[in-house]
Amino acid sequence: MFSISQDFAPPFKLISPFFILGSLFYLFSSCYIFFIDASSLTTLDTGVLGFVHLFLLGFVMMVIFGAMAQLVPVVLEVGHFGVELFYAIWPLLLIGTLLMVAGFVALPALLPYGGVVVLISMMIFVMEIFLTISKVKKLNMVMSSVLISNTFLFFGIIVGLVMALAYAGTIDADIASLLRAHVYLVIAGYISVTIMGLSVVLLPMFGLSHGFSMKPLEVALYGMGSSVVLVVLSSFLKFAFLEYAGYALAIVSLFIYFYLVLSIYKTRARKENDIYVVSLIFSYISLVISLLMGIVYFITSYEPILLAIGWLMFVGYFGFLITGHIYKIIPFLVWFERFSPLVGKQKVPMLVDMVPIKSSSAQFIFCAAGVSLVCVAILLQNDMLLKAGASFLVVGAVAFFRSVLYMINFK
Amino acid sequence: MYTKEELFKAISTVIDPEVGFNLVEMGLIYDAECDEEGKAKVTMTLSTKACPLHQMIVQWVKESVEKLDGIQEVEVDLVWEPEWNITMADDHVKKALGGG
Numbered sequence: 001m002f003s004i005s006q007d008f009a010p011p012f013k014l015i016s017p018f019f020i021l022g023s024l025f026y027l028f029s030s031c032y033i034f035f036i037d038a039s040s041l042t043t044l045d046t047g048v049l050g051f052v053h054l055f056l057l058g059f060v061m062m063v064i065f066g067a068m069a070q071l072v073p074v075v076l077e078v079g080h081f082g083v084e085l086f087y088a089i090w091p092l093l094l095i096g097t098l099l100m101v102a103g104f105v106a107l108p109a110l111l112p113y114g115g116v117v118v119l120i121s122m123m124i125f126v127m128e129i130f131l132t133i134s135k136v137k138k139l140n141m142v143m144s145s146v147l148i149s150n151t152f153l154f155f156g157i158i159v160g161l162v163m164a165l166a167y168a169g170t171i172d173a174d175i176a177s178l179l180r181a182h183v184y185l186v187i188a189g190y191i192s193v194t195i196m197g198l199s200v201v202l203l204p205m206f207g208l209s210h211g212f213s214m215k216p217l218e219v220a221l222y223g224m225g226s227s228v229v230l231v232v233l234s235s236f237l238k239f240a241f242l243e244y245a246g247y248a249l250a251i252v253s254l255f256i257y258f259y260l261v262l263s264i265y266k267t268r269a270r271k272e273n274d275i276y277v278v279s280l281i282f283s284y285i286s287l288v289i290s291l292l293m294g295i296v297y298f299i300t301s302y303e304p305i306l307l308a309i310g311w312l313m314f315v316g317y318f319g320f321l322i323t324g325h326i327y328k329i330i331p332f333l334v335w336f337e338r339f340s341p342l343v344g345k346q347k348v349p350m351l352v353d354m355v356p357i358k359s360s361s362a363q364f365i366f367c368a369a370g371v372s373l374v375c376v377a378i379l380l381q382n383d384m385l386l387k388a389g390a391s392f393l394v395v396g397a398v399a400f401f402r403s404v405l406y407m408i409n410f411k
Numbered sequence: 412m413y414t415k416e417e418l419f420k421a422i423s424t425v426i427d428p429e430v431g432f433n434l435v436e437m438g439l440i441y442d443a444e445c446d447e448e449g450k451a452k453v454t455m456t457l458s459t460k461a462c463p464l465h466q467m468i469v470q471w472v473k474e475s476v477e478k479l480d481g482i483q484e485v486e487v488d489l490v491w492e493p494e495w496n497i498t499m500a501d502d503h504v505k506k507a508l509g510g511g
Contacts, residue, residue, distance in 0.1 A: 074463050205459045208430075208508070210496045269497035270430070271509025332463065335428055340467055344424070344474060350431045 010069050010083045012337040016408055017090045018066020019330055023404040025058025025097070026319075027397040033374065033390035038383040041307055048307070050104035055314055057097040057118060060191065063322050065089055065125055067329055068194075072132055075201055076143055081131035085124055092121030115164035119157050126154045141218055145197025148225055152189025155232070156182055180243075181235040187313075188250055189228040195321060196220055196257050203261065206276060206328055207268030216260035223253030244298075251294050258288060274352070275360040279324025282368050286316025308378045316371045323363065323400060327355050330407040338411070349410075356406040359399045366396030412481060418443035418451060421479055425471045428464070430508070434472065438499030441490065443476075449483035451476050456495045465489075 032054055036047050069086045073079055099114025129150045136143055159182040166173040200217050203209065230246030233239070261284055273281075290312035297305040331354035339348040373389030376382075413421075422443065423435040434440055434455065442454040453472055457465060469487050476485045497505055 070463070074461050077460075201459075201461045205461055206429075208458055208497060210494065269500075269505070269508050332429075336464075336467075339428075340464075343467075343471060348428070350426075351428050352431065 010073075010080070010086070012333045014083065014086050015066045015069050015333060018062050018069070018086075019326060019404055020408070021090060021094055022059050022063035022066065022322075023326075023397075023401045025054060025062060026323075027394070027401050029055040029059060030370070030390060030393035030397040033393065034387060036386065038377050038386040039381050041378060041381065042303065043306060043310075046104045050101050052310070052314070053097065053104060054101045055319075056187070056191075057093065057100065060314070060318050060322065061122075062090065062093055062097075063326065064191070064194065065093065067325065068125075068129070070329065070333060071198060071202075072129060072146065075146060075198065076132060076136050078132065078135040081128055081135065083128075085128045089121050089125050092117055092124070096121060112164040112168040115160060115167070119161050119164065122153060122157050126150050126157065130154075141214060141221070142197050142201055145193055145217075145221055148221065149190050149193035149197065152185045152193065152225075152228055156185030156190060159185060177235045177238075181232045184228055184231045184235075184246075188224065188231070191318060192250075192254070193221065193224055193228075195318075196224065199261065200264070202325065202328075203264045203280075204268075206270070207264065208270050209264045209268040212260070212263040212267045216256050216263070220253045220257040220260065223249050223256065227253060247294070247298070251291050254287065254291055258284060258291075275327050275355060275357075275364060276324045278364055279320045279327070282364070282371075283317050283320035283324065286312045286320065286371070290317065304379050304381060308375050311375055311378055312371070316375070319371070320367070323367070326404065327360060327407075330404065331355060331410070334407060334410055354407055354410045356403050359403045359406065363396045363399035363403055366392045366399060368396075370394075370396055412447055412449055413445040413451070413479060415443050417479075418445060418453065418476060421475050422453065422472055424475050425468065427458075427468070432500075432504050432507075434468070436501040436504050438501070438504075439495060440472075445482070449481045450486075451479075451482055451484070452486045452488065454488045454490060456490055456493075458495050460491065 029051060032051050036051060041048060065086070069080070069083060096114050096116075096118030099110045099117060101114075103109070103111030103114050129146065133139075133143070133147055133150075139147065159178050162171070162173055163175055163178045163182060165171045166175050166178065196217065200214065204212070227246045227249035230242045230249065234241075234243035234246060290309045293305055293309050293312070296302075297309060328351075331351045334354060335349070335351055342348050370389045370391070370393030373385055373392060375389075377385035377389055419435050419440060422440055423433045425434050426432065427434060427437060427439075430437065437458070439457060440453065440455045443451065445451040453476060455469075455472060457468065462468070469489055473485045473487050476482055497508070500508075
């Protein structure tokens, strides 16, 4: 008999805070919408920026970081360099996010402090991933995507640090230019590239898909990577053509990526439409709609369209992709920790038994309605519709939080 | 000592917790043999190289064969060729998953 390596499944107590906090921030973000006024929305409004940081740092990054603790060894096929470092990442990200949001909402003086704490947590994460990648002997396309995305995150952190210092008055820098580079490096460079790379591992694994071509991933990754470089360069060279070429390339790359997802979906053996699949369908529909709206924005430059694109990308695409995967990742981790030692000794539950059907369905329905209503509210700048959408989202977010607790406490 | 069918029957107690079917009906066990001295060898694959239960499933297969009387040693050969696909699964699995 040989011992079981724990390399591919870090202890659940290490990862669970990321998911619990992430789902709580999802709820806080939904509540936050009640304090936004739809009639005066702009991309630089501090209320909007507060929401964006609450959602992206508190929910998106928190859950991605937690998920990566488990997924990186699966994808890279080597154990973590120092998985214990994740114990430091979530408290720092939590404190930093709260300080930053407080900074945007009421106390601007807190912004640089919050920014620095967030940046420290991200730097620990990036360095741990780099050191883990250094153990890999030969990189395949998916492994390369992890390297590319984390390199963008590294530079995004550096730019963010310069911004924080400029905010604090320590150095003199053009914050507006830095902001574009920072946002693009983190959102397009890190989050989008990470999603692209991991989805060709996770989607076929859960859907039992085979026989699809990986070529679109290669094209989409290179396209997205080039797009990030172009937009970042445009931030410093003040050359508008580079910026718009970068945006256009990003839209094309994401369409190619969507084609890849569609081919994985078509070749899947598992045809059931469980909460995972319907969440992903909503997520990718949000992506396509936001890309189409991106083309419209190129033509019209109507700012509410840009805000609606951001909303659909963040809460529709990222949000549902993450919540869908949480219904797969948490049951696996809990099952691995709690039930796998009992296999062969007593009856153990299947992973599907650990997903609460009612609350997960409620989460999907209410959140999907909320995301759709808020999107329309942003486009029409209708405050009542915005609050109606927020109401649906809050109910959905409560159901989501309940689902997460149910899965974590499953016995 | 044991026929391929007997070994497959023993391995069929191992269930993939993600899909809820046993490894034999999923078509993941390619071959199994056992000599007169009780040395068994199982050739198997997984539905994906990225399976996080990789090591556990291999161990469960090993343990399922070790439970048979007289088995002295079990070797599990995890292969990726031929690559698994749903056509290798039993008809009732394909039907249950919606693919057949």
